[in-house]
Amino acid sequence: MRILLLTQVVPYPPDSGPKIKTYNVLRYLAQRHEIHLVSFVRSAAEDTNARALRRYCHGVTTVPLRRSRLLDLGYLTRSLLSGRPFLIERDDRVTMRRALDDLLNREHFDAVHADQLSMAQFAVDLPVRLRVLDEHNAVWTIVRRAAQRSDWGPKRLAAEIEWRKLRAYEETICQRFDRVTVVSTEDRAALESPGGPPLRAKVIPIAVDTEELAFQPRPAEARRILSVATMFYPPNVEGVYWFATEVFPLIRQAAPGVEFDVVGSRPPAKVTQLATPGSGINVLGYVADLEPFLRQSAVLVVPVHSGSGMRVKILEAFARGIPIVSTTIGMEGIAAQPEQHLLVADNPRDFAAAVIRLLRDSALGTRLARAGRDLVASQYDWRTALSGLDEIYPVDSSHPNPLPEGEEMGGFIQRVKGLPDRER
Secondary structure (H helix, E strand, O other): EEEEEEOOOOOOOOOOOOHHHHHHHHHHHHOOEEEEEEEOOOOHHHHHHHHHHOOOOOOEEEEEOOOOOOHHHHHHHHHHOOOOHHHHHHOOHHHHHHHHHHHHHHOOOOOOEEEHHHHHHHOOOOOOOOEEEEEEOOOHHHHHHHHHHOOOOOHHHHHHHHHHHHHHHOOOOOOOEEEEOOOHHHHHHHHOOOOOOOOOEEOOOOOOOOOOOOOOOOOOOEEEEEEEEEOOHHHHHHHHHHHHHHHHHHHHHHHHOOOEEOOOOOOHHHOOOOOOOOOEEEEEOOOOOHHHHHHHHHEEEEEEOOOOOOOHHHHHHHHHOOEEOOOOOOOOOOOOEOOOOOEEEEOOOHHHHHHHHHHHHHHHHHHHHHHHHHHHHHOOOOOHHHOOOHHHOOOOOOOOOOOOOOOOOOOOOOOOOOOOOHHH
C-alpha cells in the first residue's frame, strides 16, 4: 500500500517517547509498504533530521511551523470563538493543508496514517480509501488529570474548559476514522463515547528496540537516582517537582549522600531552581549521551500523576536493566507487575521507602531488572509488538517488500514554503 504518514514532530532522532513510538511504527510499515512522510518542522535542524528518514520513505515533505506566546493568544481566542480545543486550533495551519492538497494532486495514496490527535484534522477528509488515527494517548484525560491536581484559579479554570472540549472533539473525530490505534485498553475505554457506537480501535503497544538497548547490570557503586523525561511536557514537570520537593527530602534523611539527576530537554525555571547548593539535585537538561548517567544510577523514578498512554522510559529502562520506582499512573498500559518487574507507590512516604529499598538491596534491584528485561524482550520489541499493524494495512504477498531492513530508500524531499503561520 502507498501510505501518507502525517506527523506533528519529525520522528528523528528517536530521543523522546513520542518520537521513539512513531519512528518504530515508520520502520515497521516501511518494510511492507511505500511511505510518504509529511511533517511539521520548527527549525533547519529538524528539516535536516527529516532528510535522514529518506532511508525509509519514498518521499518526505516538510512544512514550517512557528510558535510563540503571541500566536498562542490568537489561537486561544479562536478556540473560545469556535468551541474547538486550543490544542487543535494551535496546529491547524493552512500551509499543511496546502501541502497535502498539492501532494494528492500529483500522487495517488491508498491510506493516510495520522500520528497523534493534532494531525487528525488534516487526515479525516482526505480522498483515500483508508484513514487511520494513531492515538499515542487519550489526550483529554491528560488535561483532566492535570486540572484535578491544580489549585483553583485561572489556569485550573482554563484546563477544566479545555479537557471538556478535548473529550467531545476526541470522541467525535475518532468515530470518523476507519481505524484507530491505541496503546492500551485504558485509552480505548477513555476514547469511546458513553452510549455511542463501539470504537473501531485496535490496541498496539508502544515498542522499543531491544537489540539496540543493551542490558547493563548495576555496578556496586551505582548510588544515584535518575529521572529521564521531556521537561517541557507538563505531566513530567509536575512529577519531577513533586518528587524533588516531597519525596527526595525523605530519601536524603535515610541516605544523606544520595543525589538526584534530572535529565530532559528544556526544563522550566520551576525545575532548574530546584538545583540549589547542597540540595543533591542536578538539573542537566538535554544530554546527548545517557550512558554515563545510566551506569551511575541505582534506580529510575517515574513520579507522574497525570498523563496517559504508555511511558517509553519504563520500557527502555527495563531493556537496559535499570530498576524502577513508578506511580500507578506511570506504569499504565504496561503488562508489568509490582514487586515482580518494578516497585510502585503513589504517596511521598511510600515512594521514598521504595527508592530506599533499592538503594539498600542490590539483590532486589537485580531481580527486578532481569524480570523487566525479559518482559520487554518478549512483549515490546518493535519487530513483533507492532504486528497488529498488519491487520490494518494488509500486506500483498505477491509484492516484494518495498524496504528490506537496512536498505536506503532514497526518496525525494520537499520543503513547503507556504504562508507565514500568522496568516493562517
